[in-house]
Amino acid sequence: MDYVPSKRVTPKKAEKKPTKWLIITLFFLVQLFCYTLIRLESSHTRTEISKLQVRQQALKANSSVLVIEKERLSSPERILDIARTDLNLSAPSADQVFYINSSDN
Secondary structure (H helix, E strand, O other), X not given: OOOOOOOOOOOOOOXXXXXXXXXXXXXXXXXXXXXXXXXXXXXXXXXXHHHHHHHHHHHHHHHHHHXXXXXXXXXXXXXXXXXXXXXXXXXXXXXXXXXXXXXXX
């Protein structure tokens, strides 16, 4: 019997499962999804802020108009005019005024 060297049996390389690449791919997809959501929320928030700033300016202008109108309506001249014309009021005469003396007991 002749000696025949046996073929060296090399173990077959274990088939690599795609778990490493799958995990990396999933990681990047999740990051991309989160980034997209954040960008969407950010643009929505910027739009809301812009709308609220416009509303704030309109309210400030309206407030200024209301302050001016309040000053006009509460002026003493206007109140006297309404009292005389609409309510038929007049200043009291001397005999209509009574003075009350307060005495400390």
